[in-house]
Amino acid sequence: MATSTADLLRARLKEVAADKDKQEASLEKAKEAFRAAPDESKRGKLNEIKAATAKICDEYADLARAVSAMSGGTNHAPAPTG
Amino acid sequence: MATFTEPDKLSENVGLKVHDFTADTVRWVLSNTAPVLASTFLLSDITQIATSGGYTQMTDGAGGLLGDTTLARSGQVSTVSGTQVVLTATGVVGPFRYLVLVDDTPTSPLNPVVGWLDHGSAVTMANTDTYTIPAGAYFTIN
Numbered sequence: 001m002a003t004s005t006a007d008l009l010r011a012r013l014k015e016v017a018a019d020k021d022k023q024e025a026s027l028e029k030a031k032e033a034f035r036a037a038p039d040e041s042k043r044g045k046l047n048e049i050k051a052a053t054a055k056i057c058d059e060y061a062d063l064a065r066a067v068s069a070m071s072g073g074t075n076h077a078p079a080p081t082g
Numbered sequence: 083m084a085t086f087t088e089p090d091k092l093s094e095n096v097g098l099k100v101h102d103f104t105a106d107t108v109r110w111v112l113s114n115t116a117p118v119l120a121s122t123f124l125l126s127d128i129t130q131i132a133t134s135g136g137y138t139q140m141t142d143g144a145g146g147l148l149g150d151t152t153l154a155r156s157g158q159v160s161t162v163s164g165t166q167v168v169l170t171a172t173g174v175v176g177p178f179r180y181l182v183l184v185d186d187t188p189t190s191p192l193n194p195v196v197g198w199l200d201h202g203s204a205v206t207m208a209n210t211d212t213y214t215i216p217a218g219a220y221f222t223i224n
Binding site: 035060061065076078080 | 084104106148166168187200201205
């Protein structure tokens with residue numbers, strides 16, 4: 001049976017969601033470690049983890065909206081005000 | 083992006099070292115009751131929508147929609163920005179109109195409000211709908 005684009009997207013979304021959860025957990029752990037032993041020299045490293053997290057959050061968001069649209073869902077967001 | 087509104091108390095909290103916008107855990111809370119500049123300071127001041135359809139009410143250390151903020155300085159001005167957050171409904175969510183950003187880390191005050199976005203009208207999400215809280219610069223400190 002042929003795999004549809006929607007099925008492929010859903011499968012990819014599931015993978016990315018799992019990666020996103022792992023990345024967010026890593027970030028929260030890094031934040032907790034930073035707060036427990038604040039060291040300003042390590043703030044840059046924390047920012048690197050945050051940037052990686054933002055990247056995977058963006059990928060997840062794009063996929064989630066695409067899957068929603070294919071399922072007939074509506075993608076809501078606050079209107080930009082410039 | 084949509085206008086981010088700061089409660090009156092935020093500037094004081096920044097001065098009192100309540101927030102660390104790099105290291106604190108932040109969560110978005112959904113509400114259908116307008117926050118008030120002069121009195122919506124804590125998670126406990128927010129009338130949250132009910133837990134349903136994939137959204138879970140925030141409590142200290144859990145729930146809401148996990149977000150992340152960053153702080154970047156240029157000259158004498160620091161900008162607090164946030165990452166994109168998407169909720170996919172698995173059932174009915176809402177109605178809600180306000181997206182309130184709460185700092186989950188401080189214990190005194192407990193879970194202070196950082197600010198909020200106004201969707202402009204009430205939204206009710208159906209199964210498979212998404213809601214995107216956009217990434218972008220929320221406010222500046224100078």
